[in-house]
Amino acid sequence: MQKKQILILVLALLMFPLIALFSEVQVTYEPVSRLKFEKGPYPFEASHFVLQIGTLTFTSTDNSLFDPTLFALDTPIHFGFTGPVTWYEQNGQPVYVQQETLFRMASVSIIKGQTGWNYMHSGDFQHGLADWYNGNINTNPFVAKIYLVSEQPASIYPDYASDPSNHGEYYTQTTGSFGGFNVVVAENNSGHYNGYEYVPVNGQEVPEDGTPPSAEIPFLEGGGNTPPPIIYENPDNPLPNVGYLLSILNETGFSIQNSYGTDKTKIAEAQLTLQNAESGKTYGVEVTFSNSVGSQTFSLHLDGQRTLFAIPYLLLFGGEPVTGSVPLDWVNLSSTAPNIRSIEVTGVDQNRADMAPAGLYQDTITISITPKDTL
Incomplete structure (x- = not known):
């Protein structure tokens, strides 16, 4: 009987650190309600033409967070938007034509005081949110902003210098489909390719058997795969309030x-x-x-x-x-x-x-x- 009491006491003492080692991660996602293109917001360069889609916020019970990644089965590498671009000038003025340009999805994040960004698509359906950083992110909360970044320089898009009264030009999505996503985190510093678990986004129900949640989180506000035409607003003459x-x-x-x-x-x-x-x-x-x-x-x-x-x-x-x-x-x-x-x-x-x-x-x-x- 004395041995049994000692064994129970030892098991109880061993269980506490095991529980403490488990990290619970919760995620919220907030899509941008009014989509609009921009030129070069930090940390992008002035040569980047970008569109913010939404913001992910991760919280962890013990500050452990490894390789947060989006699993988005229906999201392609490229998104195409058709609108006015210019490749040459005539009589000193840019000549604009309606043409599709391609964009890639990217993530911007701040980790331990450093700001970085990376393209997200790795050639399959997996989109790393902090590929520019290695190791335990150890930032609580960890915030990742999702963007589309044009593969063409910002200089081909309107600068409005020749038409300052113009409030902005619109670009229509003509290639790609946004769809939805789930989120996984790696089990350790070896990356999600060597073991991961799904984490709930906006209160998702995550199955205990390790399979993905049945209801994906849509990238766009209100769901859907294609947004209405999106404005690149003249920064010096924006649209008045509605x-x-x-x-x-x-x-x-x-x-x-x-x-x-x-x-x-x-x-x-x-x-x-x-x-x-x-x-x-x-x-x-x-x-x-x-x-x-x-x-x-x-x-x-x-x-x-x-x-x-x-x-x-x-x-x-x-x-x-x-x-x-x-x-x-x-x-x-x-x-x-x-x-x-x-x-x-x-x-x-x-x-x-x-x-x-x-x-x-x-x-x-x-x-x-x-x-x-x-x-």
């Missing part, structure tokens, strides 16, 4: 009988016009309907006076029920679409309406919008 102009159209009075029960009647239309919006991009706002007291329900009042007889009603916006002072999403807005939604009244209790004294019944509603990208 403006949202709300108009109420065809506002009219209505006969209350047309809104009894489930019957509904249109009282107006809301139109949202976008100003300075990017072509091919969609936008969203939150729409809030509120009355003078900020209640969540709506009522018509005799002569518009809240102290007089009230007839409750329901408000619909684009067919969706409205709760007073609670925002509704209005998304997929664009500069080319009319962006119109109907405003309707329904849900009036006929018995209540029959009790109402004769007269004009009114309610005043304030409609406010908040762009979703400012929340």
Whole structure:
């Protein structure tokens, strides 16, 4: 019995350091919400024409992190974008033509105070995030920014010197597919080719049998393989902020009988016009309907006076029920679409309406919008 007690004590003491040696790694990925090309942001040189795609952030429980790598089965070596480039001048001015140029994926990171970058694709589906550094990264958190880097010099893309009023030019993806990825880390300093494990990204579920997570993380915001046309903005004359102009159209009075029960009647239309919006991009706002007291329900009042007889009603916006002072999403807005939604009244209790004294019944509603990208 005495030996058994000693053996149990020794096993317990040995287990603690084994647990401490295990490093748990968590990863978050945040795609860039507004993609745009740039010339030479640090640590790239002025000759580089680049596009940031997203940012990966690694945290480790014991600062151990070896060879973090993306496994992206459907991501190619090259991505092609078609837009204006110049190869020669005429009368001292660049001559631009629409042509596809190729880009490669790259990673920028800071390790122990040093900033470096490397192309990520090694000829298969594996993309090293810190190939420029050897050993334990030992940086917590470790941040890697994902870029596309043109294989052509930045000088072939617009410099806007000959057209300073131009806000920017757009480039359309014509080759390649972004798809999604999983993340692995190496078991030790020998690199992931000699043993790796999958780590969760944005709360992914990682199978215990060592197989990849079933749901890959998309490179692009909202998923998809191809982004809308991407701007190279004139740094000295960027696009103005997007403006949202709300108009109420065809506002009219209505006969209350047309809104009894489930019957509904249109009282107006809301139109949202976008100003300075990017072509091919969609936008969203939150729409809030509120009355003078900020209640969540709506009522018509005799002569518009809240102290007089009230007839409750329901408000619909684009067919969706409205709760007073609670925002509704209005998304997929664009500069080319009319962006119109109907405003309707329904849900009036006929018995209540029959009790109402004769007269004009009114309610005043304030409609406010908040762009979703400012929340």
